Amino acid sequence: MTNLPDPLxxxxxxxxxxxxxxxxxxxxxxxxxxxxxxxxxxxxxKLDRLLDVPGPWSEIESRRWFRALAARNVTAVDHISFLGxxxxxxxxxxxxxxxxxxxxxxxxxxxYQPEVSQGxxxxxxxxxxxxxxxxxxxxxxxxxxxxxxxxxxxxxxxxRLTKNRTKVVVAKSVHPxxxxxxxxxxxxxxxxxxxxxxxxxxxxxxxxxxxACDANTFAVAVQSPNFLGVIEDYDSIAEVANxxxxxxxxxxxxxxxxxxxxxxxSHGFDICVGEGQAWGVATQYGGPYVGxxxxxxxxxxxMPGRLVGETVDVDGKxxxxxxxxxxEQHIRRGKATSNICTNEALIALAANMYLSLMGKEGLRxxxxxxxxxxxxxxQRLSAIASVVLPFGGPVYNEFVIRTPFAAKxxxxxxxxxxxxxxxxxxxxxxxxxxxxxxxxxxxxTKEQLDQLVAAFSAAISRERR
Amino acid sequence: MSESNETTPQNRxxxxxxxxxxxxxxxxxxxLDVPEQNDALPQSLLRGEISDEVEVSEVDVIRHFTRLSKxxxxxxxxxxxxxxxxxxxxxxxxxxxxxxxxxxLSHPLQAEHQVQGxxxxxxxxxxxxxxxxxxxxxxxxxxxxxxxxxTGILMVHKALAKTGNARKYILIPDSAHGTNPASAHFAxxxxxxxKSNARGVVDIDVLAQAVTEDVAALMITVPNTLxxxxxxxxxxxxxxxxxxxxxxxxxxxxxxxxxxxxxxxMGIDVIHSNLHKTFSTPHGGGGPGAGPVGVSQALVxxxxxxxxxxxxxxxxxxxxxxxxSIGRVRxxxxxxxxxxxxxxxxxxxGPDGMRRIAQLAVxxxxxxxxxxxxxYHLPYxxxxxxxxxxxxxxxxxxxxxxxxxxxxxxxxxxxxxxIYFPLIVAGALMIEPTESEPKEELDAFCDxxxxxxxxxxxxxxxxxxxxxxxxxxxxxxxxxxxxxxLRWTKK
Numbered sequence: 032m033t034n035l036p037d038p039l040x041x042x043x044x045x046x047x048x049x050x051x052x053x054x055x056x057x058x059x060x061x062x063x064x065x066x067x068x069x070x071x072x073x074x075x076x077k078l079d080r081l082l083d084v085p086g087p088w089s090e091i092e093s094r095r096w097f098r099a100l101a102a103r104n105v106t107a108v109d110h111i112s113f114l115g116x117x118x119x120x121x122x123x124x125x126x127x128x129x130x131x132x133x134x135x136x137x138x139x140x141x142x143y144q145p146e147v148s149q150g151x152x153x154x155x156x157x158x159x160x161x162x163x164x165x166x167x168x169x170x171x172x173x174x175x176x177x178x179x180x181x182x183x184x185x186x187x188x189x190x191r192l193t194k195n196r197t198k199v200v201v202a203k204s205v206h207p208x209x210x211x212x213x214x215x216x217x218x219x220x221x222x223x224x225x226x227x228x229x230x231x232x233x234x235x236x237x238x239x240x241x242x243a244c245d246a247n248t249f250a251v252a253v254q255s256p257n258f259l260g261v262i263e264d265y266d267s268i269a270e271v272a273n274x275x276x277x278x279x280x281x282x283x284x285x286x287x288x289x290x291x292x293x294x295x296x297s298h299g300f301d302i303c304v305g306e307g308q309a310w311g312v313a314t315q316y317g318g319p320y321v322g323x324x325x326x327x328x329x330x331x332x333x334m335p336g337r338l339v340g341e342t343v344d345v346d347g348k349x350x351x352x353x354x355x356x357x358x359e360q361h362i363r364r365g366k367a368t369s370n371i372c373t374n375e376a377l378i379a380l381a382a383n384m385y386l387s388l389m390g391k392e393g394l395r396x397x398x399x400x401x402x403x404x405x406x407x408x409x410q411r412l413s414a415i416a417s418v419v420l421p422f423g424g425p426v427y428n429e430f431v432i433r434t435p436f437a438a439k440x441x442x443x444x445x446x447x448x449x450x451x452x453x454x455x456x457x458x459x460x461x462x463x464x465x466x467x468x469x470x471x472x473x474x475x476t477k478e479q480l481d482q483l484v485a486a487f488s489a490a491i492s493r494e495r496r
Numbered sequence: 497m498s499e500s501n502e503t504t505p506q507n508r509x510x511x512x513x514x515x516x517x518x519x520x521x522x523x524x525x526x527x528l529d530v531p532e533q534n535d536a537l538p539q540s541l542l543r544g545e546i547s548d549e550v551e552v553s554e555v556d557v558i559r560h561f562t563r564l565s566k567x568x569x570x571x572x573x574x575x576x577x578x579x580x581x582x583x584x585x586x587x588x589x590x591x592x593x594x595x596x597x598x599x600x601l602s603h604p605l606q607a608e609h610q611v612q613g614x615x616x617x618x619x620x621x622x623x624x625x626x627x628x629x630x631x632x633x634x635x636x637x638x639x640x641x642x643x644x645x646x647t648g649i650l651m652v653h654k655a656l657a658k659t660g661n662a663r664k665y666i667l668i669p670d671s672a673h674g675t676n677p678a679s680a681h682f683a684x685x686x687x688x689x690x691k692s693n694a695r696g697v698v699d700i701d702v703l704a705q706a707v708t709e710d711v712a713a714l715m716i717t718v719p720n721t722l723x724x725x726x727x728x729x730x731x732x733x734x735x736x737x738x739x740x741x742x743x744x745x746x747x748x749x750x751x752x753x754x755x756x757x758x759x760x761x762m763g764i765d766v767i768h769s770n771l772h773k774t775f776s777t778p779h780g781g782g783g784p785g786a787g788p789v790g791v792s793q794a795l796v797x798x799x800x801x802x803x804x805x806x807x808x809x810x811x812x813x814x815x816x817x818x819x820x821s822i823g824r825v826r827x828x829x830x831x832x833x834x835x836x837x838x839x840x841x842x843x844x845x846g847p848d849g850m851r852r853i854a855q856l857a858v859x860x861x862x863x864x865x866x867x868x869x870x871x872y873h874l875p876y877x878x879x880x881x882x883x884x885x886x887x888x889x890x891x892x893x894x895x896x897x898x899x900x901x902x903x904x905x906x907x908x909x910x911x912x913x914x915i916y917f918p919l920i921v922a923g924a925l926m927i928e929p930t931e932s933e934p935k936e937e938l939d940a941f942c943d944x945x946x947x948x949x950x951x952x953x954x955x956x957x958x959x960x961x962x963x964x965x966x967x968x969x970x971x972x973x974x975x976x977x978x979x980x981x982l983r984w985t986k987k
Binding site for chain 2: 035036041043044045046047048052053055056057059060061065068069070071072073075076077078081082083084085086087088090092093094096097098099100101102103104105106107108112114116117118120122124126128130132133134135136137138139140141142143144145146147148149150151153154156157159160161163164165169170171173174176177178179180187206208209211212214215216218219220262289290291292293294297313314315316317318319331337338339340341342343344345346348350352354355356359360361362363364365366367369370371372373374375376377378380383384386387388389390391392393394395396397399400402403404406407410425427442446451454458473476477480
């Protein structure tokens with residue numbers, strides 16, 4: 032490999048050792064070159080050239096290339112956006128990102144050694160407490176990857192609770208990508224997923240739910256607000272699920288809704304899972320976000336993922352530690368409750384900071400502003416001739432409108448006015464090509480809402496012509 | 497070394513809930529500028545106030561989290577030699593790039609023409625990973641190593657099922673990470689464990705015997721968790737392939753051979769790479785990560801959807817049209833923010849830098865091995881690459897165990913190595929320094945380890961009762977599990 036650069040003489044800003052240091056270290060190790068350290072890799076699998084990849088770039092070159100790419104995106108940077116569907120732009124308090132950049136949070140790892148990780152452990156304990164308060168349930172874990180995989184883990188947990196039941200009943204109005212993810216995960220596990228349609232008001236069709244639930248059903252999963260923005264009636268769903276002896280799973284994809292909506296724990300649900308992105312995390316094209324899982328106390332030893340508990344040290348001082356680890360893969364291996372190891376700790380920390388800053392009053396106020404602004408926009412849009420609201424059920428900050436025209440045509444028209452006008456529902460459900468799903472948050476001003484109404488009105492008139 | 501445990505404000509920070517005072521505010525929103533609709537929702541759907549939720553000011557929050565942070569050690573403060581975790585330097589350019597508003601404010605469900613920049617970025621990352629792996633396609637969807645493992649084994653299952661028999665078993669060496677058997681289980685397989693031989697590697701004859709018509713794949717970590725490269729890797733691949741089985745590589749240890757050798761050239765069919773390890777994205781106290789998976793040609797049809805494709809005109813699109821795909825493994829487009837950071841790092845390194853990562857990671861680990869050998873027992877003396885595994889055998893006569901050594905290291909200012917793993921070594925101390933460490937830091941760490949070895953002989957009680965200088969001392973972990981207190985409640 033003599034044609035390759037000599038590591039003794041090259042330098043890289045992220046790799047301090049070179050030259051004399053390397054020579055001294057080789058002498059201590061007792062070999063005459065770095066290459067000798069790789070003798071255990073057979074020559075016939077070694078690369079006899081450098082990788083064919085771009086670089087090395089300076090910071091200046093990297094900034095130039097990456098910023099140019101970012102500039103090619105059409106985003107909420109200079110457009111008014113009404114995109115939701117499981118990812119929402121909410122207020123992000125300035126101090127959160129500053130605190131997240133503290134090296135002690137950013138560049139540490141899973142708190143395996145509690146004596147030097149109390150900061151992370153205590154924060155997770157606080158995060159778990161917030162989750163319990165918001166959902167009305169008893170025990171929360173340290174985080175899941177995201178809302179979709181949190182749903183999967185909830186279904187797998189519920190399956191373990193019963194013997195010989197193989198069916199999970201899922202509302203069709205659960206986020207379609209969550210359902211796809213669930214189907215992927217369970218494909219070899221002998222679990223059947225049955226989807227139940229929504230009724231005329233956009234809530235789950237309770238009669239169809241009753242039909243679907245039987246003695247083989249181990250769980251019922253619904254999302255509220257659902258993918259159409261409609262708030263489900265937890266009580267009637269719980270009643271049907273109880274009749275079948277099924278575990279009740281609530282999915283919440285818009286986590287700010289906890290600020291004002293009555294939580295699933297108050298309606299007898301056993302598990303609440305969902306997506307915590309709405310707690311001030313950037314939409315950033317889909318991740319990293321933070322999945323959450325909260326359960327009834329009786330289920331805690333069946334939980335996937337990390338749990339932090341309170342204890343004391345040898346001096347009797349209160350402290351925090353990873354606990355109930357015998358559920359986990361590093362101890363239980365093939366019989367663990369989940370394969371999850373690395374989770375979304377830093378985003379859970381951000382969520383803890385957000386929930387603490389907003390606090391009791393702020394969580395309510397965000398919820399109310401979302402509710403009232405969405406109600407205002409919904410009412411104004413529905414006043415436009417030929418725009419209808421296909422679903423009459425109650426909504427929080429997201430809703431569907433229908434026009435006589437293709438949603439994509441309208442959205443393309445709005446984009447000319449620098450408005451990202453929502454999601455074409457036809458991308459998710461056949462037969463809904465004229466429907467648009469819009470999300471409103473506390474970031475929208477009345478002026479922006481009025482601007483959308485005017486642009487929408489104009490777009491409809493142009494379609495008529 | 498100080499033995500005292502002075503109580504400072506930094507190590508008795510109360511819970512955020514204990515800072516709460518009625519009426520305090522940490523935020524302000526603009527006043528509501530639309531008419532309030534009192535009947536917007538029926539009362540039955542509305543909750544009352546969230547009892548006991550916190551009321552604190554911004555000052556309270558900043559003080560609280562700053563104080564909490566001071567109770568953590570981190571890679572920025574010094575060597576963090578957690579074996580198998582690859583705690584390397586996290587360049588801050590990567591943080592800056594991920595926060596560029598055009599990336600950070602893009603929405604996962606935007607139309608393709610609006611996110612051409614994101615798609616081009618992801619496409620470029622796939623090209624670079626393809627070259628690093630020596631494999632024809634890579635999915636960027638999995639968000640952690642274990643997530644990648646599940647994705648990979650699901651693909652193997654589907655490919656085999658396509659031939660009419662998905663088979664029954666996954667072979668996994670006894671030195672493997674716990675995620676391997678857990679992932680294989682959730683992909684629908686039973687696990688057969690392979691015993692490592694006296695050198696700590698998989699015996700080729702043992703493997704040949706174990707590979708029956710019922711075996712779907714071997715999941716192997718290369719180099720293994722002892723840091724030892726399986727020199728027979730090509731032969732292993734041949735044995736598996738001859739029986740129609742697949743070779744899965746846990747790429748957790750890619751840092752030791754990136755740019756030096758390529759998984760595809762070793763006959764590996766599937767590999768995941770933990771981008772938070774080899775490609776420097778910050779570990780964040782336990783995540784987020786990313787676990788892209790590379791596959792051989794035979795497995796390409798089974799990749800998760802959507803894939804990212806380039807048209808002839810240079811535009812990019814998401815392709816859902818793969819009828820044999822296992823489906824999506826997560827909503828949206830993976831941990832995009834982590835992927836941006838990893839590609840930024842790859843571009844900073846370039847071709848020679850990439851190889852230099854492996855070279856210096858391996859030299860640093862072997863330097864520690866050479867300096868500590870003798871003082872600490874080396875249970876397997878086969879040449880190791882990026883990490884070295886010692887045991888507490890030399891210290892046991894003094895009734896000092898691995899846990900004690902780990903705790904004592906904290907008093908010297910270092911995070912302990914991974915301990916009691918791999919399971920095939922009793923009392924394992926698994927040390928991985930990475931290429932980030934300058935010689936002075938390696939020397940300081942070795943000096944500390946040698947000083948502890950001496951303390952074990954002269955003052956074993958000092959080591960047994962460590963740590964002495966940390967914000968808290970040893971914890972009653974049994975109590976935490978016996979009477980679980982998993983949330984704060986108002987007294």
